[in-house]
Amino acid sequence: MNTPPSRVMHPDPAGAQRPNRESERQPGSGRHDQLSIVLVDDHAIVRQGLRSILDREEDMRVVGEAATAAEARTALEQLRPAIVLLDLKLGTGSDTEGLDLCSEITRRYPEVGVLVLTTFLDDAYVLEAVHRGAKGYVIKDVDTSELVSSIRTVARDESAFDSRSASVMARSLRTTPEEPALTEREHRVLELLASGLSNRIVGTTLFISETTVKFHVRNIMRKLGASTRAEAVYEASKLDLI
Amino acid sequence: MNTPPSRVMHPDPAGAQRPNRESERQPGSGRHDQLSIVLVDDHAIVRQGLRSILDREEDMRVVGEAATAAEARTALEQLRPAIVLLDLKLGTGSDTEGLDLCSEITRRYPEVGVLVLTTFLDDAYVLEAVHRGAKGYVIKDVDTSELVSSIRTVARDESAFDSRSASVMARSLRTTPEEPALTEREHRVLELLASGLSNRIVGTTLFISETTVKFHVRNIMRKLGASTRAEAVYEASKLDLI
């Protein structure tokens, strides 16, 4: 699944992002080893505050701002920053506009690190942002030092979450052991497995081929983190899925 | 208690005992096709009542009585009846004396049918009596017709239980699918099965051979009424054995 080349990465700022070399030079990008940053927030005050904070950091440079999703798209296309500081609440349109923008950025510019910087902590928002490719999630009331630290972390292609959003994820992981969501079919197959039926018989019972049953069984085991049907049945039984 | 006369033997001069040929005569037959019966009850009144009831049946003949376990043993050894009507409450010694007697009879004289005829219905007593070989269990307040019917049933080597004791057994069977009692070893193996381990790995884990593991697995499946390890794990999980 998600096991990219796993570029181990040099924390060394030199190659942290991709500012230099490449034909893709960016007009506003910093120079040498500076992190180019675009701010996306519908409040000018906030953008100004962030700019003053970040410009104080030698290795960072705010190369652009955007107050709306549309502006953000333009800025992204033209500037290709290393980092996007994104407020999910853009206030302009639907409340998923920020999330949608997050999806779009990570899909179209996978080399751009999206760090969500927003006001409220909402479980669903945190998880959804992560799901849509955000590499970090911090609340606006963090210290400036934590903010710049998070930016550098994301620039290294690592994850940066403040403690509260981290615990949200942890909680989610605890209740969601990876993939407990079995499909209808898988659930039915699982029940028959627990009844001691062989793949072949399960197939004749459900009017599908034995091969298909094996297909489902493997998916069930993968989702439940089991290596045998027996373990799958046990885990499912513990989770009361059966 | 008061167990006055209750002479063990043939109070009946006629042909209560073994008049003709061979000590090894077919135990059941008093004479031709009569069912020889021994009554075991510590109350003379009850014995007398039973005797009068049963002697009214042409195909039955009470050949002996006993008020205590000791008397019963003597009567059994000498009379070898087809049927023993046994009251589990003998009142003389320990309260398991009747059950112990039941065990002894069925072990030493397997051809003798033991029909428990007692006053109270106690789940544990019913199950224990069955476990010790009783072929029937009826409460004393049944109709005389039902009693004689039960005796004939037991004489045919079938089971005779009144509706209440039958439901006791049924309830027990529902909660006790035959043999839920796993040994220590089996329980340990079962846990490892639920962890998705193969027989081989379970063996190395428990320092026993793979063959032995298969041995245990088969016993586990048999006891849980499962045909695969997956089903066994499921059943065990339901029964909270795991």
Added chain:
DNA sequence: CGGGTACCTACCCGATCGGACAGGGGGCCG
């Protein structure tokens, strides 16, 4: 329209299972 998901199918193959047969030994008990 490409991308994601659920669902379906085939062929192959080594590992494992389930069952049958045929034994060991130690402990408890009538």
Added chain:
DNA sequence: CGGCCCCCTGTCCGATCGGGTAGGTACCCG
């Protein structure tokens, strides 16, 4: 002392499983 239970072991064999590879259809959605 036999009988029963628990525990242990071996060999043989066909059925099944787990996993890999390589497709197919249908649907929804950005």
